[in-house]
Amino acid sequence: MAAESRPAPTPLLKDELDIVIPTIRNLDFLEMWRPFFQQYHLIIVQDGDPSKTIKVPEGFDYELYNRNDINRILGPKASCISFKDSACRCFGYMVSKKKYIYTIDDDCFVAKDPSGKDINALDQHIKNLLSPSTPFFFNTLYDPYREGADFVRGYPFSLRDGAPTAVSHGLWLNIPDYDAPTQLVKPLERNTRYVDAVMTIPKGTLFPMCGMNLAFNRELIGPAMYFGLMGDGQPIGRYDDMWAGWCTKVICDHLGLGVKTGLPYIWHSKASNPFVNLKKEYKGIFWQEELIPFFQQATLSKDCTTVQKCYIELAKQVKAKLGKVDDYFNKLADAMVTWIEAWDELNPAGAGSAALSAGSSK
């Protein structure tokens, strides 16, 4: 039972969190985020032409990787990292040495809450990650650990410790994250509705995870955050985060970890070209009809006690069941294995490799 307490300030976690930003253009957007991001270490993953110089605004502590760096560091395993697609960001997750990751797109800016105050998205993500999730029973007042909220009548006390939170999925005001067909039909629709809630997505329920404004506990779930094979030379794009989200959710459900969605909002400023998007997504729109039942029915054996084991098991199932949908999935399954091998090579002490003990952690 939660005791009455004054709200404590959110820990900064400045030495425990990396901000991973994929970019192909420039990082001007960081100026607006400076008050909230400056204390954190940035990992910039430069996509596209490695000979181009990406200018990072003054005063930020960062490491930057371009394609040459990725090839040098991973050698042949670099084949699992996408080229000419923001999916390359997952390389940043792999090289990070921190416990938490926040990833944000370079066309996302600081949003304002209904009172007009600037939203510190990172602060809210940290709050989300440091408080438990409630995947086993839905709380009608949403996140019970938020100030001013609690568990409702009928919520079993034995479930009130919750589960450790692995993922915090934030949302977007202004340009909504629609697929190409919806964008074409509703080119002017803007998301103006500020929904003041954080909630846990129930165990057994899948969702479309957007990588624009996303944070996660790298130690709990990092190896599952592979953003797949997209972009140059691949038959599909704009499904990188979706793929990672479905794999992540299945594994979180299996390991008893929680996924939250809702606050914080960022301001999404750029609408990408819907015709370009349609070409990228086209196959995905058909394939997802097979993918969703696949993930909904995916079960992992009891031996899968670490994220890596879960992921390798999932890769086998992808090959066995989705290989017949398209040969792409055979390649993807192989890339999933390569990713885990690369992850373990770069993280020998084992972020995510320790078997999880029961109970919540804050």
Next chain:
Amino acid sequence: MSQAPIKDNEVDIVIGALRSDLSSFFNEWRAYFSRFHLIIVKDPDLKEELKIPDGFNLNVYTKNDIDRIVGSTSISFSGYSCRYFGFLVSKKKYIISIDDDCHPAKDNKGNFVDAVAQHIENLTTPATPFFFNTLYDPYRDGADFVRGYPFSLRNGVNCALSCGLWLNLADLDAPTQALKPSERNNRYVDAVLTVPTAALLPVSGINIAFDREAVGPALFPALRLAEEGKVRWETIEDIWSGMCVKVICDHLGLGVKTGLPYVWRTDRGDAVESLKKEWEGVKLMEEVVPFLQSTMLPVTAATAEDCVVEMAKTVKQQLGSSNPVFGHAADSMLEWVRIWKTMVSRPS
């Protein structure tokens, strides 16, 4: 998404009267209630005459009516359970039911919320239980399905239950409210969302609406605490019934929504006083939740009535021996179906 326009004569508003003077209640709700037919059911234990202002199209039922219409039954309609009698005698497709200590709430812009209209909108737009939409209800103005949402699931399913929320005095249990006596819910969350299939939730009876044709028999007064009282802290009947409805909806492929509308709930009762009674309800939930999470209904149960009968059997088998209150609940569920079938077949 087009919305089937709802006719006023498809709706009944059912109010269980646990207090006699309903003048201010009805005057406050007048703008939202007066278009519709109302069924008022007086708590059989309430001695005083009901005071209801003029200008409403309503039927009032008292203990005598209940006894006469239902006849001999083991079901108790005392206290909060009186509203179920209203569900029983209604002939309408949609029912909205709100506790008599609730007022219209104001939204974030300071405008009063038409809870009735919002419930109707929730029930007449599809629900999306098979995949979570991160922008919540995709059928609301200004929202839609997000990237990655399978197209084959975008038709949704019929929504059978709409669970609203409460500002001010939230529906917390007695221990929680007693520990935080000054906590009030001031957060207006501007969302309606579908509770995913297989996810259970504690359904509060304070502010609900449902499709009576689809799930009517599944809302029943069955789980009665030994010392059930006249404040929600001393009841669990709505939570039990609501969770059963969710299991049944999941089985029948129907949707359950939660979120808007809000009502504003009067400060009343004393959580500490309610605490002094045994925490019977709190303890029971520890058994109820795992039981319902693992309940499977046979494919042959194709209607809400069939489902209730099957659930009653399972409740008796699996929970009956642990606490007599569950055995009584199972009996009440079967009895309810019997009464329901009798009422439905009766000429109106």
